[in-house]
Amino acid sequence: MQLEQNRYQIQGVNVLDMAEEFGLPLYVYDADKIAEKIGQLQAAFRGVPLKIKYAAKALTNVSILKLMRSRGIDIEVVSTNEIRLALLAGFEPGQIMYTPSGVSFTEIQEALDLGVRLNVDSLPLLEWMGQQYGDRKPVGIRINPHISEGGNVKIQTGHIDSKFGISIAQRDQIRALVEQYSIPIIGLHIHTGSDFKNADAFLNGAEVLFELASDYPNLQFLDFGSGFKVAYREGDHSTDIVELGRKVTVAFQDFCHQYGRQLELWFEPGKFLVSESGVLLVNVNIVKENPARTFVAVDSGLNHLIRPMMYDAYHEIVNVSNPAGEPKTYSVVGYICETDTLGWDRSLNEVRPGDVLALKNAGAYGFSMSSNYNSRFRPAEVLVFDGKPYLIRRRETFDDLMRNQIEVDFEEEISVKNN
Structure with a gap:
């Protein structure tokens, strides 16, 4: 996986192209990185x-x-x-x-x-x-x-x-x-x-x-x-x-x-084999300048990646949309109605609304610990294999949220009871 400046690619596939094709937020995994980690263990x-x-x-x-x-x-x-x-x-x-x-x-x-x-x-x-x-x-x-x-x-x-x-x-x-x-x-x-x-x-x-x-x-x-x-x-x-x-x-x-x-x-x-293979791609909703710090609010949060809030885990964050931008300090936060900071005081190339950020080391305990908190959809997942991105999980829809719910009309029940 290459996510260095000006080389935001996984097996030659530009992550911005995948963001456009599959939508955001998006989990992307690199099959070559998983194979590399397996090989390291086998050789040792x-x-x-x-x-x-x-x-x-x-x-x-x-x-x-x-x-x-x-x-x-x-x-x-x-x-x-x-x-x-x-x-x-x-x-x-x-x-x-x-x-x-x-x-x-x-x-x-x-x-x-x-x-x-x-x-x-x-x-x-x-x-x-x-x-x-x-x-x-x-x-x-x-x-x-x-x-x-x-x-x-x-x-x-x-x-x-x-x-x-x-x-x-x-x-x-x-x-x-x-x-x-x-x-x-x-x-x-x-x-x-x-x-x-x-x-x-x-x-x-x-x-x-x-x-x-x-x-x-x-x-x-x-x-x-x-x-x-x-x-x-x-x-x-x-x-x-x-x-x-x-x-x-x-x-x-x-x-x-x-x-x-x-x-x-x-x-x-578990983590050793898949953590480095994964990135979570998110979209910047707004850049909010407060007196104390500047917040970057993205279209994700602890509902998709809970590790920063649950374990104080550090995930490197990269602005893949503006590799030549002047570095500035931001706190990257989610859209959940609860504190869901993904990264405090990070030096990122200038962030603008609509930019795509990549959170690295997101392959392990990312999607597997995700939820529908705040009735949000869980993201799609893509696996890059032999230089080609494969959709391996569709993004959820409102039908998925309602799939196992049963609607009971209590207003009608109450009306019948009162009459």
Whole structure:
């Protein structure tokens, strides 16, 4: 993807041309960037049997899932609807790892009926699996290692107060249930959060799994989750994938030697694979000069990209319509009837009404966390593949907003009652 000054293109396709063809606001994804990130991971772990399980929640468009499958990637899901999307995209049930968090046993049953693999995240679920299936259904176990790592506290998932996984302090209880019901344990899973800057965070979690693995002689894989840090601005730190591959490979192979046989090493990247592939293109409605600052109001907001307001996430913003304009300082805000600032005090080439702005690193948790708040439509999505833009989701319409609503004429009901 090239969005540098005077080169606002994705695989040679000008983003302004896509804005004109498909309308704004618009999510655009670069298939080449996704392939590049997949290649980085595969190259870094050539020394081990690696399986990459794309964390579908980051971006669930079925065309993106098909692209992942075509690149030899498996998939990790967190709901039965994500399972159905994965199956629709052509994944075999055995390629799908389902890692729920506190869902109903009814949903678990639905997932198992679809034939997917299950990561167990609680002692009650482990016991239910034993009572329902005994030794007939192999499962993985998600462990909470009591490690506080990662970025924003809202995306830290491995600390002692986290709802995710079974506490490592309950190791004896896990083993007791497994032995009581003869539950086949084929994998151990850990995911302590996101935005890890170096390999040491993974090695800390790995040591927990290596130690726990001695309880289970028939493991097939260890799943280290994900959390790779991506760069959101110039000079921002990102996870050194080469260093990660080198250090984790050595530690994993040493473990396998001690364990007595070779296991598979799994990762579940979501943001790492798709974040940099995506941009959100928006139109400038007005430029509003206040005494304190100048606001740029656009035709989008937290209903389309909630990460800045939810996580204080930084997304670089570029004025693609005026690359030669004099830089000025603006705060870019949305049209939602609530504070929905997309970027405070940004240096942008002069912004005028009607200009198109591009918000970078918008591929992960952008559309997938979008909503119809304020009864706004969600945007269209486009995937650029082999130099050609493909519409992979139509823009919503008013009919979409009304599709599941049921109109009841209470005025007539009240009139009948009063008469």
